[in-house]
Amino acid sequence: MNIRPTTRRAKQGAVAVAAAATMLLLASCASAAPTKAGDTGGFKPVEQDKTAALNVLVDPTRQAAVEAYQKAHPDVKLTIETFDGGGLQTKISLFDKSGSGWPDVVFSPNTADSSWASKSTGAGAQAYAAPLNQGLIPQAKLDEWADGTLAPCQANGNTYCLRNDIAQTVTWYNKTLFDQWGYTVPKTWEEFEALGVKVAKEHPGYLIGQIGDANALDVFFWASRCSVQETTDKPDTLKINLSTPECTKTAKMLDNLLAAGVVGKQSYFEKGADGSKMLLAVGPSWFGKYLFEATYKIPAGQIGVADQPQWAGDSTASNGNVGGGIWLVSSHSKNLAAATDLVTWVNTDTEFQKSAPTYPAHKGAAEAWLANPDNVKYFATDVKAPLAKAASQIWKGWANTTFLDQDPYKNVVLKGINAGKTIESLLGDWETESANTAKAAGYTVVK
């Protein structure tokens, strides 16, 4: 073969590049890991200006909250920007890189956003979220939030956000059909399973749940205290163990109900889903209005609310939780006083919160919300008692992590059951995927 000079030159060049690369590799190198681990302290406010305008970033649903604040406080200068609620970390880390432009106040519909916002995104940037308990909001005020609702906001003894709303799980059921067929609402998970088997026989086609989206994870496995990602006494250590009885009994129950065909493999919000066939759904506090009323268009007076089932013989009652939003104040804000006042007001003002779209986390606001007929008149039973009880029973062991708990569940469990496998047989793979995801995000994993 005739080697042309250019080819020879290219070969020599390649050898040189390879040699240089090897030398680089052998040279002593700095750590590849971002410099941020454990960097949660060091909150240094910038020079304050009591008249500085506030830049507020909220989702379209909460725009009304900020506008209501503006109306009540006409002398505060506000600019409102909306976003779809996703990708907040992307936005903030870009501001961290450019060193300016952070919004003073943010509403995020994901509690998980608090876990990264309380840490530096690297390169010595100050953590985005200001620790609100450090001279911004008195502890007495923070104590007004329902027990445990601020847990996702807390890290290293500081409170980095205010919880806007909670999504405690209760039992939603079609009371009209229950009365007609003579069924009683299940009080335990065992009764829940027995009801499912009965429905499968007597009224095939009706469902008592769906597990085709991540809602099922935060309902069944959270409420059963399964260690999918359990908190430990160290903030960066997670307990991940899916072979505990709490996990296996939940998986077995769901497998039986899936096999009977009374629990579906789809999402509750699947296009074309027939909501009139949803006999019962254990789900978050917003299911009533957003799933049964707005999505399934079930007429008023049919849907009832009851306590979420518990495991028989369980000494402590525990409920799940599906999301909930948080308000963050920027540690870079020039007007921390006004920013803090805004987030306090939108969370606690009862006149405004009574018509909030979802169940408020602040106790006083929740009472006002439940007392508002607009929030309860759609339902066939009392709403107040089950929702208030569930709010105080949310299991606190489910860690609020920088990664999404849903990703490993979707990757392993949802894929697996759609391929015909049982959840029980997938627990091992799920545990591995969860542990890998947690480790990649910088967590230490224990069993």
Add this chain to the structure above:
Amino acid sequence: MTSGVETLRQMPLRTKRVRERSNRVSYLLIAGYVVLLLAFGVLPTAYAVGLAFTNDQWQFTGFGQFAVVIGDFRFVRSMLNLAGYILIWLVAIVVLCVTLAVILRNHVRGRMSVFWRFVFYLPGALAGVASTVVWMFMLSPKVSPVAPLLHAFGWTDFGKLVQPQNLPGIFAIMAFWVGAGGWIIIMYGALNNVSDDVIEAARLDGVSPWQMAIHIQIPMIRQWIVYMAILAFAGGTQIFVEPQILGSASGLVDVTWSPNQLAYQFAFGAMSNSNASAALSVLLLAVGLVFAVILVTRSGLFTTEAED
């Protein structure tokens, strides 16, 4: 090139000036493009290479970030996904685009040919996100107009369809639908360049349409096909929108399905390590370059007749 310079020397002075002036005008004309290329192409690439070999303090880390990326438990998985997708996508685009272009060139005449080229090009006018949404509608067994066909394959709900083994094919269909039209038209143009004399001579020799395509037309547009393969491969390695949208809609697609999504997660997800993200992007760039170099050297894409 030397012959060109000699001609220039022999030219009368006036013509030379005209040539120089037109050179200046052409520099001016390409300057706008060059500035944008530097700002949005070359500089970001250089920045990415810089990030890939450092950490967030700009300390040199050698291949440390590449080790982080390759050692990640999702790396091999996303690369295998990508390989499956690219294989289907490349074969589909090369075989189907060339076939359709040949049929269009040889058997469809006049207004019908214009009509079909327009129809083929039409889906390409849809932006990536919109086309993904259209395909999600088409592939939802409950609402799709081709639901009976989906049911015939046993796909009675979305979850059954969006299984890992189907995903490379689904994404290839989505990408093909948007991207193929433009390439069919380019291949058609390439076929038009094949001299009528050659075609005429072959016809007189009694060549069948099949032989004409395989032995005459396709070999004569070989360089165009290689060009298409290189660009399709480079575009294919960048797949992001399709799995991202399908994932957020169905919840059944891994958020790190493609390497580009993994890079996104590195930069903006829980890891928050934009240096590792840059390393993965550089790795993808290297894969695309190697593929291009192999194809270019093997096919002699840039050898001109003068050099031969």
